[in-house]
Amino acid sequence: MAGLRPRAAVASNCLRPAIRRGARHASGAAFGYYTCWQLQGNILNWRSISATKKLWSTVASAKPDDSKFESVDAPLEPQTCEGSFLCGLLKNLPHIFLAAAAKQLQELSYQREESLKRWEHSIGSKEDCLHRRIAELKEHECQRAIEDVMYMLIVYKFFKIEVPMVPNLSKLISNRRLQLWPPRETDLESIHGPEVLELIREHLTSIIRWVHRNGPKINRSTLRIKRLQFVRIYSASIMYGYFLKSVSIRHRLELTLTRSEGVPPIQFLNAQLTNKQEQEGAIGGSSEASSSLRPSSVVNPHDLRGYIMGFDPKTLQLCAKLRSSEASNLIERHSWALFGGDMELSQENDEAVILDPSSLKRLLLEAIAFGSFLWDVEDYVDEIFKLSDS
Template sequence: MIILRLQYYHDSCCPIKFKMQGNILNWKSKCAIKRLQTTVAGAKSEESEFESVDAPLEPQTWEGSFLCGLLKNQPQVLPAAATKQLQELSNQRKDTLIRWEHSIGSPEDSLHRRIAEMKDQECQTAIEDIMYMLIVYKFFKIEVPLVPNLSKLISNRRLQIWPPRETELESIHGPEVLGLIREHLTSIIRWVHKNGPKINRSTLRIKRLQFGWIYSASIMYGYFLKSVTTRHRLELILARSQEFCPIQFLNAQLKTTQKQEQEETIGGSTETSSSSKPSSVVDLHDLKSYMMGFDPKTLELCARLRSSEASNLIEKHSWALFRENMKDFLEPDEAVILDPSSLKRLLLEAIAFGSFLWDVEDYVDEIYKLHDS
């Protein structure tokens, strides 16, 4: 078996020299670059085992390229630089919208409307780059480089990722969340074993399209878990501080009462057996029990991406990981051969990506209003 180790350290994804992207580098952008460079000029680089950034998705704007260079050379100032970029982009978008509003009813109305639309699209691309680099920075903080494009790691259709980094990827989750994640991983690996071509117990085969779907679904699962745990924590705080019964608990109790009333109406027994009582009670301190008490609307709310930027990032990142140069590196029906540890590594990364995406999206939206999904 040929073991291919991840080549985490190369300079291709983070060019230090920024390329002109259409009219992106206008006079305001140049001023922003000078301010950012002034901010980081006196900073000293932190010693790190990461000599460069090897994320599968390359930045498309100067904002992303600038942050990529900072992550390689001066990672300690990246959050502050990203915040300045977000503020600058927010101001640029507001300026164009104000000029459009002032021109409404004048001959320049359509011109300023078009300028505002173009600026909004330009800013959205830059925002997505900033969000992506903030996610990569979170991986950097736990010392887990993102897996690069899989075509770099596959030889004769065989993929093996080393080191697995399971401990670091699991360290960002609490015990209850980690239990749910392990259930997810177990179910996925069993599904691949059951539905994929059989080789042996230590080797898996999965079609490329299925592989990409499972990875993207795991990102969404990580996003969902972050949303649920945040909601759960807030409801527990509210319950303790105000002695208030959370909505999910009330919903569960209401469903139980309605079910009992229906049974009584159709002549069913009015007594509830002792064996059925535990299933009707939601343990507010147990995350899994809390999730099981969700009604369909609450479940959909927690699972839905809040912004179109987040949706675009998942698509772009998954595309960059599984494909190369906008073309499939494998035919759709061809299979990738890998061991369970490599599959687990990728799924843990996807779940962490989804969790980090939720945090970054929440942070960015406070400075730069994102587009609703």
């Protein structure tokens, strides 16, 4: 609970301006709908005449009843009323989804801030323990709600590019076989730039080769992989998409800054490390340790691949690290929901899945897109509701 007290200052100083900024983006009409639906208490069953026509995508499966799924559906179901509200809103009135999501974030930020203020005011009184416990419960409640809101914002991004998310795989697997159709490769690749896409294709090729090399040899068009391995590969691909998004934004920012100074990006990075080395030397730091951080030279520092190759281990770790615990929880919850929801999966009950390379590629492309969207959503939400550091 000690971590809550400093956050009260953050909430009062940082969140209030963010709330006011977010409020300007939400329309009054959207807030009117929101209040009306809350009073009715039957949001998810409400149907609008002007509701957007649902997008369907066919998934080849041995179960005919499960051969179609909606673009706004996702393997992870919301566990809070905030998430359920946004889920129903996305299905019926997607044009006001973002305004409603902003309103939800502002309300959650306000609730957490108020509980912390009440606890601060009660410090030293007989009600100190009571308000401290209330603040703890509110913190946990808001975190779960924020995770659901973040997840629905990610689902909304898939909805915008008209790519349905793959549902729980247990609905699509029959006789241990999984086949997804259509692959939607073009749509999933369209969200990335050319340089990022080149790195993604190399990642997909290496994964498919690894699965084919380490799995039982059936034939060239069939892959066999243990479900536990599948979960790990999928989660790692989410992290890779998150990493590429972080690196590409960092690369563009550094190019913008260095072009104004007329210094190439890698030279600019070297200059920063040199200054750090000089500072450490001035206070008695080890020059050998500092020089070991110097990035190696690359052929083209303006190229994204060359930029990444110039990273020292510390910078590489910084770009790959998730910024919030909410993002970490979302990756875990989404991955397990997709692969069956059994978080107790072990080597004893780990069955194999048979699939073709195109289906594996479809899932990995979705995972990479999920990671990229997660970075965007995390950045947006953190401006309104201060997320927990990972």
